Amino acid sequence: xxxxxxxxxxxxxxxxxxxxxxxxxxxxxxxxxxxxxxxxxxxxxxxxxxxxxxxxxxxxxxxxxxxxxxxxxxxxxxxxxxxxxxxxxxxxxxxxxxxxxxxxxxxxxxxxxxxxxxxxxxxxxxxxxxxxxxxxxxxxxxxxxxxxxxxxxxxxxxxxxxxxxxxxxxxxxxxxxxxxxxxxxxxxx
Amino acid sequence: xxxxxxxxxxxxxxxxxxxxxxxxxxxxxxxxxxxxxxxxxxxxxxxxxxxxxxxxxxxxxxxxxxxxxxxxxxxxxxxxxxxxxxxxxxxxxxxxxxxxxxxxxxxxxxxxxxxxxxxxxxxxxxxxxxxxxxxxxxxxxxxxxxxxxxxxxxxxxxxxxxxxxxxxxxxxxxxxxxxxxxxxxxxxxxxxxxxxxxxxxxxxxxxxxxxxxxxxxxxxxxxxxxxxxxxxxxxxxxxxxxxxxxxxxxxxxxxxxxxxxxxxxxxxxxxxxxxxxxxxxxxxxxxxxxxxxxxxxxxxxxxxxxxxxxxxxxxxxxxxxxxxxxxxxxxxxxxxxxxxxxxxxxxxxxxxxxxxxxxxxxxxxxxxxxxxxxxxxxxxxxxxxxxxxx
Numbered sequence: 391x392x393x394x395x396x397x398x399x400x401x402x403x404x405x406x407x408x409x410x411x412x413x414x415x416x417x418x419x420x421x422x423x424x425x426x427x428x429x430x431x432x433x434x435x436x437x438x439x440x441x442x443x444x445x446x447x448x449x450x451x452x453x454x455x456x457x458x459x460x461x462x463x464x465x466x467x468x469x470x471x472x473x474x475x476x477x478x479x480x481x482x483x484x485x486x487x488x489x490x491x492x493x494x495x496x497x498x499x500x501x502x503x504x505x506x507x508x509x510x511x512x513x514x515x516x517x518x519x520x521x522x523x524x525x526x527x528x529x530x531x532x533x534x535x536x537x538x539x540x541x542x543x544x545x546x547x548x549x550x551x552x553x554x555x556x557x558x559x560x561x562x563x564x565x566x567x568x569x570x571x572x573x574x575x576x577x578x579x
Numbered sequence: 580x581x582x583x584x585x586x587x588x589x590x591x592x593x594x595x596x597x598x599x600x601x602x603x604x605x606x607x608x609x610x611x612x613x614x615x616x617x618x619x620x621x622x623x624x625x626x627x628x629x630x631x632x633x634x635x636x637x638x639x640x641x642x643x644x645x646x647x648x649x650x651x652x653x654x655x656x657x658x659x660x661x662x663x664x665x666x667x668x669x670x671x672x673x674x675x676x677x678x679x680x681x682x683x684x685x686x687x688x689x690x691x692x693x694x695x696x697x698x699x700x701x702x703x704x705x706x707x708x709x710x711x712x713x714x715x716x717x718x719x720x721x722x723x724x725x726x727x728x729x730x731x732x733x734x735x736x737x738x739x740x741x742x743x744x745x746x747x748x749x750x751x752x753x754x755x756x757x758x759x760x761x762x763x764x765x766x767x768x769x770x771x772x773x774x775x776x777x778x779x780x781x782x783x784x785x786x787x788x789x790x791x792x793x794x795x796x797x798x799x800x801x802x803x804x805x806x807x808x809x810x811x812x813x814x815x816x817x818x819x820x821x822x823x824x825x826x827x828x829x830x831x832x833x834x835x836x837x838x839x840x841x842x843x844x845x846x847x848x849x850x851x852x853x854x855x856x857x858x859x860x861x862x863x864x865x866x867x868x869x870x871x872x873x874x875x876x877x878x879x880x881x882x883x884x885x886x887x888x889x890x891x892x893x894x895x896x897x898x899x900x901x902x903x904x905x906x907x908x909x910x911x912x913x914x915x916x917x918x919x920x921x922x923x924x925x926x927x928x929x930x931x932x933x934x935x936x937x938x939x940x941x942x943x944x945x946x947x948x949x950x951x952x953x954x955x956x957x958x959x960x961x962x963x964x965x966x967x968x969x
Contacts, residue, residue, distance in 0.1 A: 404938075411786035412675050419668055426651055426659055433660060435586055444890050456746045544584035547638065550647050550663075551731040556863065559890030565657070568590075572583050 434565040436552045437573050440538035442562035445527040449539055450520045452554040459546035460521035460539050460554065462499070462514050465575045468536035471509040477529030477537045478502055478512055494524045516542065535575070543571050593662040596635060600685065603627060604669055607684030608677045610954070612789055615967075617958040623684040624693060632687030637743035641666045641681065642688070642776040643734040645718075646725035653726045670776070674783035678790060682770060682780065683952040688739045689770050692762040693953075699766045699809035707811055708934060710772040711781075711949075712926055718775035719922040723915045727908070729862040733775055766809030770951065781948035791945050793956045794963040798942035805943055807959035812949035816940045833935045840932065843924035851920015855913035862912070867891065868905030871898060 401409075438449075438460065449460035473486060478500055483492035488502055499518035503511050514537075521539055529537040555563030566573065603623065610619035631637065644667035651659035670681035682689050721733040734740070738755035741747025761768045770777050793804045798816075805813040859865045870891055881889065945956065957963050 408786045409788075412788065415675055415783060415786060416672070419672065422648070423664060423668070426648065426664065433590075433658065444893055446886070446890060454744060454747070456744075542584060543586040543589065546589070547636070548586070548589055549638065549734070550643065550650075551734065556730065559887060560893075561863075561867075561896075568586050571586055574583075 433568045435541075435543060435548055435568050435571045436546060436555065436563055437541050437566045437571060438539050439562045439564060439573050440540075440575050442560040443523070443526070443539055444558075444560035444562070445523040445530065445539075446559050447522050447524075448557045448559075449554050450522040452557050453521075454549060454553050455545065455547065457545075458521045458554075459541050459543075461516050461519045461542050461545075462521065462523070462525055462537055463540045463574075464512065464514055465536045465538070468534050468575060469512065470534050470536075471505060471511060472533070473508045473510055475502070475510065475512055475529075476532035477525040479528075481528075494528050496520070496522060496524065500525060538575050540572055540574070592635075593639065593660065596631075596639060597662050597665045599630060600666060601669055603685045604673045604681060607680040607952075608673065610684065611680055611791065611952050612677060615954065615957050615963075617954040620684050620952075620954045624686075624690040627685045628687045628690035628694065630687075631685070632691060632739075632743045637687055637737070637740040638734075639663060639666050640688075640740075641670050641686075642737065642774060643731060645776065645779070646721055646731045646733055649722045650725045650728065650731075654728060671779060671783050674780045675786055676788045678784045678787045678947065678950060678952045679777075679780045680952045682777065683954065686770075687743065688737075688774070689767055689951070691739060691742070692759065692767045692769060695759045695762045696766055696809060697763045700764045702765060702811055704811075707771070708930065712930055713772055714775050714778035714781075715926040716923060717773060718778045719919055719926075721775050723919050724861065727862065727911050727915050732861075738769065766811075767951065771810060771949070784947045784950070787947065790947055791950050791952055791954075791956070793942070793944060794960045794966070796962045796966060799962065800943065801961065802943065803959045803961065804956035807955045808945065809955070810949060810951055810953075812945040812951070813943055813956065814938075814940060814946050816942055817937065829935065829937070833932065836928070836932050836935050840925070840928035843928040844921050845924070847924030847927075848917050848921035851916040851918070851923065852913050853916065854919065855916035856909065858916055858919075859909050859912035862908055864901070865905050865908050865912075867896065868901050871896070871901055 450458050453459055478494065479486065479492055480494055485492060490498065493500070497518045497520055499515050499520075501513045501515060503513070505511050523539055526537045526539055529535055552563055603626070606623055607620065610616050610623060631640070639662055644663045647659045647663045648667055651657050670685070673680050717733070721731070724730055724732050736751070736754075738751060738758045741751045742755045742759075758769050800816070805815070860869070870888060874888055874891070879888070881892075884892070
């Protein structure tokens, strides 16, 4: 551990300038911290605006995490609970059953349960959902639009620049305050 | 409605990471300057590789954090979180006192390269001097892109974080692999020739209070320390005799370089404006506007449209707003290009001046900016080992 001057030697010109530069740098850093502490903007997180989402499928592939932090969520108040759910079934399915060839979802993440005639309930299993938006596309194109994509904040690591947001063709990603981290659909489209 | 899990879980980890960072920096300073222990620094760097690298996936990291700070300075609606401030500034403050202790003991990027180092090969001095400019240019470009709100290119083009995450684009994974292959023979190539934060640390280390000295005792000039440094940071002592003619030549050269410096800054700044349009194309809003203009000029049948063009049409974007935004951004990028050009001139000029000045050294000692404070040189010096009693 040596200081700018060797012990026993007087301070050299270089050593003096070094000390001066260090003090100036510390002052600068202090000023920077002060300038940034005045910011009244809130802490933010990323979220998808469902009205801008184009269901392109990039959410499933561009998240930095191996399993995307984007999942499909369901606004039950908007759902029609239809027997022929266009978000669940492929166009012109073989049968209205849970067979894999009939489903839009590639990972069988939507659970279809009978409620009472003619209503069925559709619940998303988040562990299986990959955020590919196939069900969202079907639901929004022919149905009520109750299925939509949202970033799940128990998974999202909150990158300074969301990797999906760079590739979103609808420019649907925005920063929202951490107190209100979701942009949920509450009325019909 | 499906559940809405909150964000507290993620935020708590940010504070834990800040605490671990500060503790690790303190331990690094202690190990380098008080204990002078290479073994200690080695184990600390392995811990950092495990914690900051593979466990926390290399994010948040000090290398990218300065971009957030610059972004916050230029965008009043964005607040840089406290964690980001700590990560960006704590290693810098440490460097102002103890040199690049962060690099040696705490940075996972450096640790993984060290892990792969088998047989260090000496990089020729001219190549080292030339490539050492690149981190400064990367830093300038990264901060300018952050300031204009275009993106965070330092994070996007980080070669090691995809390896820590075990997922990422193929291009970046291969770049990371290539860096590790090179790192087997060239000590820490990313740190020395690309890391933008390393450029800032290099500057801060020039003003550091303490510096790595190989031995407090007499140097016998055996050059074992010079051999042991994998990063080529060791500098020989200056020769005793000074040829008067050589001194005159060197002084004249230094004088010309000092005159050249402001000319370089202004000249490259003016040339940098030409970079504006090309640089602007990295901005997504500008890209959208150009795509829109192209679509208007050359209408293509929808079946032949690219996915981006089709999405743009479907999204019903406001055209007047889009084109106005793009114009504002283009002007901003012209100015940004000028600043980058000026920065380029400053870096090149300062490097030339640095190469033209001489420092009087009586012993072999590491260059302040290039030394990564890894403590290898202590352990190879025979006088130091005798002093320690090994």
